[in-house]
Amino acid sequence: MNEWIFDIWTIITASTVACTSAILGSFLVLRKKAMVGDAISHSVLPGIVLAYIVSESRASWVMLIGAAVFGVLTNIIIEFLNKKAKMNADASIGITFTWLFAIGVILLAYFTEGGIDLDQECVLFGEISMINLDKVLVDGNLYLGPYAFWFIFPVFIIVLAFVVFGFKGLKITSFNEDYAASLGIRNGFWNYALMSLVSLSTVMSFESVGAILVVGFLVIPPASAYLLTKRLIPMIVLGCVFGILSSIIGFYFAKSFNLSISGCIVCATGIIFLVNLIYSIIRDRSRKNISIAQ
């Protein structure tokens, strides 16, 4: 099979991860909860390991349940520390995810001694260049892309549907929680629904980008878009565009210099952010000059 087909599938998979993350990440950024995404991406680790130990299977839906449970648990602990124990938001997040992540690391190290087929490196860093080793083949020769793509694609559809149908709910609870509550809208539902989807997409992205870099996908493209636009829908769409652009640039850069693909993609998101930042600073300055001139 031609190599370029693999390249295309790698880019498509990375772009799907990027779009899923950008859609959810837009709301995390606006809710000032970007670091909760970071926390979730780390603290699902014990969930994955426990699910594996209990079920002794590497079937992804089992791990998914484990991860989702810990994703929601992370959110509950953070909210508890923040609201009930009166810790600062950043301290609550710092305590929760490092602690859960440490448990995950210990569990992983302890149980992988017994020859369990779950790789620490893989969970933490992922490697999108390997995804083409697991192919979906129909009739032995019709190539339908890597398994990793078919993990993330349904999640993308679920996330898209959630944001399209729940747009009003997400918008009002992100902008003004107290007001939403006065209308009888349940903030808790929207918060946990969003966080559950963040856990889900994070776990599904592990194989391709890993637990650490997925945060870059969640936060950086929406943050870039936030600098450019003053409307919510364009912000989400632009976030996806930046994600896809980064996937393409990152992939070819990595290929030319034989580097980590996911690493290069997140670097590309960072560079795009920098360009946008410089642009927005210049734009704001020239606006100020115009208004002074007037």
Place this chain on the structure above:
Amino acid sequence: MENKSIDVHNITVSYSGAPVLWDVDFELPTGVLAGIIGPNGSGKTTLLKTIMNIVKPVSGNVKVFDSNIDKVRNRIAYVPQRESVDWQFPISVMEVVLMGRYSGKNLFKRTTKADKEIAREALESVRMLEFKDRQISELSGGQQQRVFIARALAQKADLYFMDEPFAGVDMATEKTILEILLKLKDEGKTVLLVHHDLRTVREFFDYTILLNTRLVAAGKTAEVLTEENLNSAYGARLTLLEEVGKEIKKKDFPLREKDFDDK
């Protein structure tokens, strides 16, 4: 009392052990402008939020229009404190006002034409229609406040809760808000608002709730605003406040944010 709009029964609220409201108990009739006043940290905002069940009381209960608040949410409207939201949020004036048409039930439905028309009318009545497509960060403080008022008006409610609507607004906005309050009263609506400026209480409100963690007094404004009650709510600070107030009046200090429109 006949035609009660709000019946607050012995509510106590505490944040991590310390009471913010202690055994507060009062009733409010319909069709009045009522003010909650009291010193900083006296629990005014908390009282408003507790009546709407956004903050849960430790004990006591609240009835609105003689029933549980959840059953009459379509009859109440809320103007939160302006500082309580992020005005950099990527959203337009119109989108904010349309939120007044949201409810727990229609959240998954599309916004209708009728909703948009109501939102336009609400913006018109606060003289902000021409700004409907602006991003909210591009507004002055007074304009932001008017957008919040428009959102509450779009709710077409019978009972309005407003948290410091006069805080940090320009003259034009203050005038607009006052007009709207009087109009709402004329239509037989009830407005309960948190207010911090003692000097204007007598002009604005029929009813006053004087608060300092405990309820100091509640009832008709003239009966509540006695020297004794004020001293018991504000203590020695009141005299200082009055002195400052007098000084300001004498020297004609600019108290308010400069109106952006005046430029």
